[in-house]
Amino acid sequence: MENAEAEVVSHYADHDGVSLFDRIYAALAAQGVAAADVTAEHLKGVDEFHIGGVDATLALLDQLAIAPATRVLDIGSGIGGPARLIASRYGAQVTGVDLTPDFVETARRLSAAVGSPTEFIVGSAFDLPFADATFDLATLLHVGMNLPDKPRLFAEAARVLRPGGTFAVYDVMLFGNHPDFPVPWSSGPESSFLSGPYTYLDAAAEAGFTLRARRDRGDVVRAFFVAMQERMAKAGPPAIGLPLIMGPTAPVKAANMIKAVTAGDIAPVEMIFDRR
Numbered sequence: 533m534e535n536a537e538a539e540v541v542s543h544y545a546d547h548d549g550v551s552l553f554d555r556i557y558a559a560l561a562a563q564g565v566a567a568a569d570v571t572a573e574h575l576k577g578v579d580e581f582h583i584g585g586v587d588a589t590l591a592l593l594d595q596l597a598i599a600p601a602t603r604v605l606d607i608g609s610g611i612g613g614p615a616r617l618i619a620s621r622y623g624a625q626v627t628g629v630d631l632t633p634d635f636v637e638t639a640r641r642l643s644a645a646v647g648s649p650t651e652f653i654v655g656s657a658f659d660l661p662f663a664d665a666t667f668d669l670a671t672l673l674h675v676g677m678n679l680p681d682k683p684r685l686f687a688e689a690a691r692v693l694r695p696g697g698t699f700a701v702y703d704v705m706l707f708g709n710h711p712d713f714p715v716p717w718s719s720g721p722e723s724s725f726l727s728g729p730y731t732y733l734d735a736a737a738e739a740g741f742t743l744r745a746r747r748d749r750g751d752v753v754r755a756f757f758v759a760m761q762e763r764m765a766k767a768g769p770p771a772i773g774l775p776l777i778m779g780p781t782a783p784v785k786a787a788n789m790i791k792a793v794t795a796g797d798i799a800p801v802e803m804i805f806d807r808r
């Protein structure tokens with residue numbers, strides 16, 4: 533498990549010695565956005581590190597009843613886009629936890645810079661640094677592909693949720709062959725742990741969750757990729773985009789993922805569970 537976690541951190545870690553925060557701010561400055569003028573909206577091209585971007589996050593969130601009093605944990609929070617979106621859209625209290633220290637540092641600095649009342653903590657999904665029953669809602673967006681032990685993920689999520697709490701998952705799942713590597717979440721097979729939907733459903737049931745809703749998003753994201761490729765053919769890649777996070781190998785990572793999604797070998801799936 534520790535080896536897998538070390539592989540994950542090294543995959544996501546800084547690419548060129550310049551902090552990710554500084555790379556994002558330099559890219560914004562090159563677009564004429566002064567540091568003092570940066571808003572959460574400017575970050576949306578880069579801080580939603582999953583297929584479908586902000587629209588996919590909203591498609592998941594808007595199925596949930598989130599209110600200002602909702603205590604939310606975003607597991608594998610990346611550089612904090614989904615957490616900031618939940619805090620601003622619903623006024624909820626959001627904590628993010630992530631294994632990659634660079635991402636947690638970047639998430640904190642971005643939230644401070646745009647005035648988002650979110651907090652971020654370094655920690656593992658397999659050993660969440662929170663007391664039992666701390667949260668009403670946990671979210672997991674494109675993280676399970678890095679997690680070799682789904683039963684342990686679901687057991688930890690169940691532990692930190694109160695009875696009756698909700699666990700909302702939006703993960704890339706396996707429906708056929710594994711993709712070629714690298715992909716956005718992994719440089720090679722040693723840190724990619726794609727699983728089929730039944731692995732998730734079994735682990736969830738075992739941990740005391742009941743499935744409330746499931747949507748397979750393959751068709752939606754295939755249309756998303758076609759539209760994205762048409763936009764890029766006309767206007768080139770966006771200046772503020774995921775290549776800032778994925779580094780120099782971003783084009784091949786994206787191409788391998790799109791190929792596998794197009795072939796139907798992998799696809800994102802939403803699953804919403806209630807903790808019994």
Ligand SMILES: C[S@@+](CC[C@H](N)C(=O)[O-])C[C@H]1O[C@@H](n2cnc3c(N)ncnc32)[C@H](O)[C@@H]1O
Pocket residue numbers: 537540544579580581582607608609610611612613614629630631632635655656657658672673674675678679716717
């Ligand atoms: C593809 S990114 C998604 C980030 C974020 N959820 C989003 O949608 O913008 C996957 C994230 O999972 C984190 N991660 C991977 N394994 C983890 C673990 N065992 N515990 C916590 N976070 C983990 C990575 O550090 C990375 O930030």
